[in-house]
Amino acid sequence: MNIDHTLCEYNIFLTGASGFIGTVLLQRLLRIENSEKCTIFCLLRSGRAATVTERLRNEILKAEIFEFSDADIDALICQRRVVALEGELTEECLGLDAKSIAQLKHSHERNGKKGTAVIHCAADIDFNRELNASMHMNAYGTYECMAVAKEIDAHCFIHISTLYVNAREHCDKRIDEAIYDCGLDCVAVFDEWMQLRRRRRHDDDGGGD
Numbered sequence: 001m002n003i004d005h006t007l008c009e010y011n012i013f014l015t016g017a018s019g020f021i022g023t024v025l026l027q028r029l030l031r032i033e034n035s036e037k038c039t040i041f042c043l044l045r046s047g048r049a050a051t052v053t054e055r056l057r058n059e060i061l062k063a064e065i066f067e068f069s070d071a072d073i074d075a076l077i078c079q080r081r082v083v084a085l086e087g088e089l090t091e092e093c094l095g096l097d098a099k100s101i102a103q104l105k106h107s108h109e110r111n112g113k114k115g116t117a118v119i120h121c122a123a124d125i126d127f128n129r130e131l132n133a134s135m136h137m138n139a140y141g142t143y144e145c146m147a148v149a150k151e152i153d154a155h156c157f158i159h160i161s162t163l164y165v166n167a168r169e170h171c172d173k174r175i176d177e178a179i180y181d182c183g184l185d186c187v188a189v190f191d192e193w194m195q196l197r198r199r200r201r202h203d204d205d206g207g208g209d
Contacts, residue, residue, distance in 0.1 A: 016122030017042040052084035089141035
């Protein structure tokens with residue numbers, strides 16, 4: 001399958017665009033052949049003194065890898081080639097409001113595309129992070145990203161894992177594109193974590209028996 005020929009027919013919803021891999025991926029997506037009319041939506045947090053569009057412009061599109069002039073960046077944003085959506089990976093529905101969800105779901109109706117493809121690239125790779133915080137970002141964030149993909153009737157969901165996802169395997173072993181047995185029932189672990197999370201939120205809200 002030719003990825004360029006496939007993705008050029010869809011708008012893209014990208015998480016993790018401000019990270020190392022996400023920035024490179026965004027640059028690659030913008031260079032897909034025959035994708036000039038595609039819209040790439042990027043999930044971003046607003047900064048203390050910057051909107052998500054300002055962050056998109058100053059922290060991402062001005063990166064050296066893009067080789068864009070200010071005029072190039074203005075054109076990309078004004079023509080809605082790249083659109084920043086304000087949200088948060090660890091919130092329900094990624095913190096997206098109804099307007100943003102509607103954009104993701106219906107944008108293809110305005111630019112003649114077949115739908116929206118979701119590429120989930122956001123992750124926390126701090127190995128010293130407290131486990132609950134890592135679960136919140138990497139497992140729950142992915143769970144909510146998949147929920148958004150379902151809500152917007154996404155054509156596909158592409159999850160880009162970290163380099164260390166199969167770290168248990170020997171360094172000389174060939175790693176295939178497959179799900180390896182990690183010795184855990186990951187679904188059961190996540191379900192248990194979700195139950196504990198709901199219980200903690202209930203207690204924090206002052207709930208009782």
